[in-house]
Amino acid sequence: MIKKTLVAAVAAALTFSAAQAFAQSRSQIRIVGSSTVFPFSTAVAEQFGRTTNFKTPVVESTGSGGGLKLFCAGVGVGHPDITNSSRRIKISEFEKCTKVGITITEVKIGFDGIVLANSKSSPPLVLTKKQIYQALAKEVPMGGKMVPNPYQKWSDIDPSLPNAKIEVLGPPPTSGTRDAFVELAMEGGAKGFDGLEALRKADKKAFKAAAHAIREDGAYVEAGENDNLIVQKLEANPNAIGIFGFSFLDQNADKIQGALIGGVEPSFENIAAGEYGISRSMYFYVKKEHVGVIPGIAEYVAEFTSEKASGEEGYLTDKGLIPLPAAERKTVRSGAMKLAPLTM
Amino acid sequence: MTDVIAPGPARKTDLSAKRLKRRYAAEARFRAYGLLAILAAVAVLGLLLSSVVIRGYTAFTQTEIAFEIHFDQEVIDPEGSRDPATLAQGDYQLLVKRALYELFPEVTKRREKRRLAGLVSSGAGFTLRAMVTDDADLIGRRQKVWVKSSDDVDSFVKGFIDRDLPAADRRIKDDEIAWIDALANRGDVATRFNSTFFTTGDSREPEQAGILGAAVGSFLTLVVTLLLSFPLGVLAAVYLEEFAPKNRWTDLIEVNINNLAAVPSIIFGLLGLAVFLNFMGLPRSAPLVGGMVLALMTLPTVIIAARAAFASVPPSIREAALGIGASKLQTVTHHVLPLALPGVLTGTIIGMARALGETAPLLLIGMVAFVVDIPGSLSDPATVLPVQIYIWVDSPERAFVAKTGAAIMVLLAFLIAMNALAVVLRKRFERRW
Incomplete structure (x- = not known):
């Protein structure tokens, strides 16, 4: 008897699933993409769901690259409508997208600073990009050639730095934060060496390989994507330095402090003014073909770009977003509202 | 094996007693090892559970703040139509802000006002909206309402933010502490069971997030x-x-x-x-x-x-x-x-x-x-x-x-x-x- 009902239930479940396959509509927006933009995107989604009659969009955190891959897979309800990205779309991704007939609208939402921070129980650090490169590169130039990184202590690099072991907790290679850190801080530091600068002019690829390689002898610890965990580890170990997004520094200002990079403190104002050296722009991309098919996309874009959300006093700044300058915000908003197609 | 010289029968009992003792000792040791293993497992489990509970139990309560709200018809329903669609669109958060500004009239600067409004959850307006949707007669009246505080205030009231730290290191500044203290002295700050946690879905605001x-x-x-x-x-x-x-x-x-x-x-x-x-x-x-x-x-x-x-x-x-x-x-x-x-x-x-x-x-x-x-x-x-x-x-x-x-x-x-x-x-x- 029990078995009969179970069999019937399974049959019912299977028919149900088959019926689902034919359901060709979707009533809520689907968003994928960067884990860095995730906190902002979800905040807007929630606000949007509460204040309008549309359903709350579903936001997945897939990483920038993974998001663009899903986004560019095609047009239709099975594919996401919007993807978040903590870097600009690459030409290759753009071509892939246009090939399947997708018209993309790019919306720049603001900046995110990457900070190097340590526990408040030790003195604040003052670093330059060059020193960061020397501390973390796999090979550093010394006496005209590249040698495996010999520095064990910060004071080995520069006597003004603390006499403590180099111990940096940072994101793994799969992370967008790591990409941006390597591009902005490590490359920036590598350029400071004449030999490497000459290499950059001669052979871009070789320069990138030299500048992007992070040491693997234990001084750089891949601490995973969980930035809260890094904060806890920093608290426990006053010599350790962590690398993460500005919003985590902002939320944990009582426990950790950001290192000055090139004499500039990682503060809201400095990042917004573009003075802090390690900051990047964040974007989201909208699939124009879905506007009007999936309800609410235009309204979601309007909400995201409104002053109420991403303006200087908007609720996203409470979440750690660093807004664009006022004039740029205006251009971005008008472009987004018109759904101006992206060209590359 | 030193007492082999001892007389026959005595030696026999002696030896067996010793062997027996050894066997008992071995058994006792074995049992102790087993007990130790269990104790270790229980201790680790206890550590795990207590760290989870110590960290998590405060989430079952939520700080709430009470103040008198004027359900202003001008804000909620300017035309007086009592149409549910209009009622749903009203700016209820504004009512909360106005009530706070009324309570602390000395706050005039824009930034300070923003901080003052930040004491309460950004979801407080939804509480008011639900009240008005239930009972449209509230419009135009004044009533004392308990609304959720923001997550930072909640952490402060629960003692997770140390008020003795320098102000720059705290997410709650001196003036905010003064406002909370003033409200608390009137008995308008309370920590209550957080039913939201069990009745809603996820949210970006910790005080509104549910399981x-x-x-x-x-x-x-x-x-x-x-x-x-x-x-x-x-x-x-x-x-x-x-x-x-x-x-x-x-x-x-x-x-x-x-x-x-x-x-x-x-x-x-x-x-x-x-x-x-x-x-x-x-x-x-x-x-x-x-x-x-x-x-x-x-x-x-x-x-x-x-x-x-x-x-x-x-x-x-x-x-x-x-x-x-x-x-x-x-x-x-x-x-x-x-x-x-x-x-x-x-x-x-x-x-x-x-x-x-x-x-x-x-x-x-x-x-x-x-x-x-x-x-x-x-x-x-x-x-x-x-x-x-x-x-x-x-x-x-x-x-x-x-x-x-x-x-x-x-x-x-x-x-x-x-x-x-x-x-x-x-x-x-x-x-x-």
């Missing part, structure tokens, strides 16, 4: 998993154990099933992505697909456990049934299956418990997502409890640490409930011979 969405998602997913994996697993096990001939093919199948039980779960997620989403076109993030993927994952566990249970039924019972003229099918359904049921159920529950804690395969089919609405059907976007824990632990807001602990407690409660069910079912069906 119900994820719990419902987990439940729907597990229902699908159970409905698929239990009958399929039991039927496969019955066939393999009772009917199938012993040959190279069944051996091959058996080896494969054993291997499948050890395959990392993310592989099943990849399979689900390729087959259920891309080929069959089922919706992303749906509990239906999640349940199907987890069913694939639990199936080998169920089959192995069920086969072991069937094998442990004494052959004499089968022979007796066959001997009095039962058919093979009758033997299985009337005798072997009922006797093996407790073992089958245990295996199924173990598989389900593993499925409950899984996140990796769900990542690939889009269930690691921010979902606010509570899923109402198998095809609605949903997330599950362990994913909710993961999302919260990764959020920058400090108050989510407590939410994470609380969510872990809910997950454990879910697990204990499932195991309790298993024990009850086992006791009911257990038979001795």
Whole structure:
């Protein structure tokens, strides 16, 4: 008897699933993409769901690259409508997208600073990009050639730095934060060496390989994507330095402090003014073909770009977003509202 | 061996007493080791649970602030139409802000006002909206209302922010502390049971975030998993154990099933992505697909456990049934299956418990997502409890640490409930011979 009902239930479940396959509509927006933009995107989604009659969009955190891959897979309800990205779309991704007939609208939402921070129980650090490169590169130039990184202590690099072991907790290679850190801080530091600068002019690829390689002898610890965990580890170990997004520094200002990079403190104002050296722009991309098919996309874009959300006093700044300058915000908003197609 | 010179009989008893003593000592040591092992396990478990509880229990309460709200008709319903659509659109947060400005008239600067308004949750307006939707007569009146505080104020009132720290290091500044103290002196700050946590879905604001969405998602997913994996697993096990001939093919199948039980779960997620989403076109993030993927994952566990249970039924019972003229099918359904049921159920529950804690395969089919609405059907976007824990632990807001602990407690409660069910079912069906 029990078995009969179970069999019937399974049959019912299977028919149900088959019926689902034919359901060709979707009533809520689907968003994928960067884990860095995730906190902002979800905040807007929630606000949007509460204040309008549309359903709350579903936001997945897939990483920038993974998001663009899903986004560019095609047009239709099975594919996401919007993807978040903590870097600009690459030409290759753009071509892939246009090939399947997708018209993309790019919306720049603001900046995110990457900070190097340590526990408040030790003195604040003052670093330059060059020193960061020397501390973390796999090979550093010394006496005209590249040698495996010999520095064990910060004071080995520069006597003004603390006499403590180099111990940096940072994101793994799969992370967008790591990409941006390597591009902005490590490359920036590598350029400071004449030999490497000459290499950059001669052979871009070789320069990138030299500048992007992070040491693997234990001084750089891949601490995973969980930035809260890094904060806890920093608290426990006053010599350790962590690398993460500005919003985590902002939320944990009582426990950790950001290192000055090139004499500039990682503060809201400095990042917004573009003075802090390690900051990047964040974007989201909208699939124009879905506007009007999936309800609410235009309204979601309007909400995201409104002053109420991403303006200087908007609720996203409470979440750690660093807004664009006022004039740029205006251009971005008008472009987004018109759904101006992206060209590359 | 020094006392060999001792007289015969005495030596004998002496030696045996010594040997006996050694054996007793060895036994006592062995028992101590065992006890030690258990104590170590209990201590680690206690440490784990207490760290979760200590971190998480504060999430079950929420600081609320009371003040008199003027339900101004001008703001809510300027035309006086009492039309529900108009009422839903009103700027209720403005009412809260006005009430606060009224309470502290000395606050005039824009930044200070912003901070003052930040004392209460950005969801406070929704509380007022719900009140007005319930009772439109409130419009135009003044009434004292309790609303949730913001997460920072909540942390401060619960003592997680030290007021002796320098102001720059605190998320709550001096003037905010003064306002909270002023409200507290009037008895208008209270910490109450946080029912929101059990009745809503996820939110970006810690004070508005709830676990119900994820719990419902987990439940729907597990229902699908159970409905698929239990009958399929039991039927496969019955066939393999009772009917199938012993040959190279069944051996091959058996080896494969054993291997499948050890395959990392993310592989099943990849399979689900390729087959259920891309080929069959089922919706992303749906509990239906999640349940199907987890069913694939639990199936080998169920089959192995069920086969072991069937094998442990004494052959004499089968022979007796066959001997009095039962058919093979009758033997299985009337005798072997009922006797093996407790073992089958245990295996199924173990598989389900593993499925409950899984996140990796769900990542690939889009269930690691921010979902606010509570899923109402198998095809609605949903997330599950362990994913909710993961999302919260990764959020920058400090108050989510407590939410994470609380969510872990809910997950454990879910697990204990499932195991309790298993024990009850086992006791009911257990038979001795």
